[in-house]
Amino acid sequence: MKKPFFFIFFFIMTASMMAQSGGELRFCLHSEPKTLNPVLMEDDSSETIRYLTGGVLMRVNRQTQELEPELATSWKVTDAGKTITFQLRKNVRFSDGTSFTAADVAYTMQLLMDPATHSPTGDAFRSGDGKVQTKVLAKNRISITFPSPISGLDKLFDQVAIMSATSPLKEMAVLGPYMVAENKAGSYLLLKRNPNYWKRDANGRQLPYIDSVRLDIQQNRDIEMVRLTHGEIDLINSLDAEYFDKLESTDRSMAHDAGVSLDAEFMWFNQVPNSPLPAYKKAWFTSTNFRRAISESINRSDMARIVFRGHAQAAIGPVSPANKFWFNAKLQPHPFDQKAALQLLAQDGFHLQGDTLRDRDGHAVEFSIMTNSGNKYRERMATMMQQDLSGIGITLNVVTLDFPSLIERMTRSFDYEACLLGLVNTDLDPNSVMNIWLSSSENHQWNPGQKTPATAWEAEIDRLMKAQASSLDPNKRKEYFDKVQEVAWQQEPFIYLINKNALSAVSPSLHNVHPVALRPQVYWNIDQLSLTSEVAGNR
Amino acid sequence: MKYARLVAIGILVAVAAACLLANFLAPAPYAHQYREIPDASPSHQHLLGTDDLGRDRFSRLLYGTRVSLLLAPAAALLSSLLAGLIGGIAGFAGGRTERMVMAATDLFLSLPWLFLLITVRAVLPLNVAPLTSVIITFALLGCLGWAGAARVICADARTFSQSDFLVQARATGSSGFRLLWRHLIPNLRPILFAQFWISIPVFILTEANLGILGLGVAEPLPSWGSLLRELESFSTVSTQPWQFVPLILFIVVVSSFHLVLTRQELPT
Secondary structure, X not given: OHHHHHHHHHHHHHHHHHOOOOOEEEEEEOOOOOXXXXXXXXXXXXXXXXXXXXXXXXXXXXXXXXXXXXXXXXXXXXXXXXXXXXXXXXXXXXXXXXXXXXXXXXXXXHHHHOHHHOOHHXXXXXXXXXXXXXXXXXXXXXXXXXXXXXXXXXXXXXXXXXXXXXXXXXXXXXXXXXXXXXXXXXXXXXXEEOOOOOOEOOOOXXXXXXXXXXXXXOOOHHHHHHHHHOOOOOEEOOOOHHHHHHHHHHOHHHEEEXXXXXXXXXXXXXXXXXXXXXXXXXXXXXXXXXXXHHHHHOOHHHHHHHHOOOOEEEOOOOOOOOOOOOOOOOOOOOOOOXXXXXXXXXXXXXXXXXXXXXXXXOOEOEEEEEEEOOOHHHHHHHHHHHHHHHOOOOEEEEEEEOHHHHHHHHHHHOOOOEEEEEEOXXXXXXXXXXXXXXXXXXXXXXXXXXXXXXXXXXXXXXXXXXXXXXXXXXXXXXXXXXXXXXXXXXXXXXXXXXXXXXXXXXXXXXXXXXXXXXXXXXXXXXXXXXXXXXXXXXX | OHHHXXXXXXXXXXXXXXXXXXXXXXXXXXXXXXXXXXXXXXXXXXXXXXXXXXXEHHHHHHHHHHHHHHHHHHHXXXXXXXXXXXXXXXXXXXXXXXXXXXXXXXXXXHOOHHHHHHHHHHHOOOOOOHHHHHXXXXXXXXXXXXXXXXXXXXXXXXXXXXXXXXXXXXXXXXXXXXXXXXXXXXHHHHHHHHHHHHHHHHHHHHHHHHHHOOOOOXXXXXXXXXXXXXXXXXXXXXXXXXXXXXXXXXXHHHHHHHHHHHHHHOOO
């Protein structure tokens, strides 16, 4: 008779601990949020605030990568992708008590799309010339019509925090789990639980479990680590490989590696026709064989193992395997094969003379790669490439520049040979990289702003990207984007090197944590997190 | 103090000899990456272990010391010569020339050095070998570091130009150049010498600062700046105390320079 009693008691205790309500969750922002207005946010810290306070119509579940209903209970995309109609959740109120209606969605969309607002979030919805029309069909029903079709339209609403049309508190009235209660500039932000948050757990209990979130502004990563190990903060959302290893060696339970993330490190060669480079170097950089030879001469596995201490994997192409739907699984990593690289180079007339690789005119193959100073991971990657490329007789000079100088060379003077940078990806949809792959785009880094595509393969990528953007069928879109990935894999305008893992640190006092590869890695389910009674009681 | 100076000179000679003989003393090429043993602890093969890319730390320390210790005096010599030329002429000429030159010097002194160096470094050609880049870096330091010394030299040159022996020399019919060459410069030599010694640790420190910002000597060539960069993360360094060796050597060498300098500043 004692055992069942014990189990019931244990179950009640565990359940109560897991659903521990109250306490204060603490973690650090690495810079001060530039704005608290959700339509104007673009920096990481501001986006954290938006994620914690903003109520959205639907949310991409960071674990399953599927779209889930939030303030909209259902939605339908019609009119060939131009119109989306939402059925809204009833009896929802903003944090200040004002009711949530279709008028609030209309107000938010108008604000978002107003050119005078200059909203970075709104840019994703700009499909063509003309106005966005919102039509309030009922108190809880609204349709939004865009001037041109937008593929993947519904997922874009993951970033749109609904604002109140009537509240005198303006953006401070929120629909998310928390609201900003205190903002000490340069020091901390205190978020308090939204008393009107609509979501409840399976037992009907109002979420979130944790009463408040304190976000300390802390730039220094060392101090952040020390604070975590001393129990002053509860999590670090994104960790460097070095800190991760250090933490793992001291307390394995706190270190979480959620596997490969969307972030990529890559290099490219300057292929701008009017760049101030000698003609023979332009010929090297525009040669597919040359780019592929360089790619195959770089030991990506060593990079992942040494620079990122094993918390990264060799990149395959433009899409990380972490992007479950859009990644082309048919593609394989480029092999590290310097013999094959020399054969590719021989096809273009390159030959080894002693230890030096020379082109058909006798020029020794030597080029520089620039990267931003202060990023020790990139500097290490470049130094490793130096040794790898010396294996096929190429001299690589590594140059670190301050960021403004680097951007100046990259976008205006085009006075550089190769560049090593990274891409922090937050969006899964290929539409978010249209500005990189379209040859006419200013962000088409290897040869930006082309009036007509310079090569046949760039014309092909243009065609495929436009085709995927104009299709509403996800499978058809995937087919097109798979082909883009294949062309990019073959031509290597960007030589993708590494996909970093999503590393984070979580205190054992925080429960129901399931770190994932997508941002925000640790607190994506913020309303489900809870603190142990001991920690909650002390804060 | 005399004993301390002798020790300092001994240290400097020993360090200079070690780095000049780096080709023979270094157990491994400074750039070679032993990729199977990154971050290795000290061993017989690698006396100070290996760095994060598997490069032998002891070899890098020897070559890095050579770079910093040879080029910092070269930069100091350049800046002292510029300071002597500009400050000496200004002080000797006096009047409007002195005022104009000193105004330009003040303007130069008011420029933020670090930003100036970063800007100048950014407009230089990218495709240069590491050795060229290190020479460029120290040449820049030399070209930009004359202003403070020029002020001191100008003040002394002005004092000398009004001194009795120079008045006497003028009275005997000595020309401007002869006055400068035979009378002024020999008297300014101790001050120039002192400025030269002062500049060496300053340039070593500046290169180290640039290196810490990632804007100093290009990889794979080591310098004290790039070696000290490893100390950025104290949480990592705390488990590998041998990483402090470059810092200790740096402190010892800079202190030794200051002790030797005291000797030079004494009246002869």
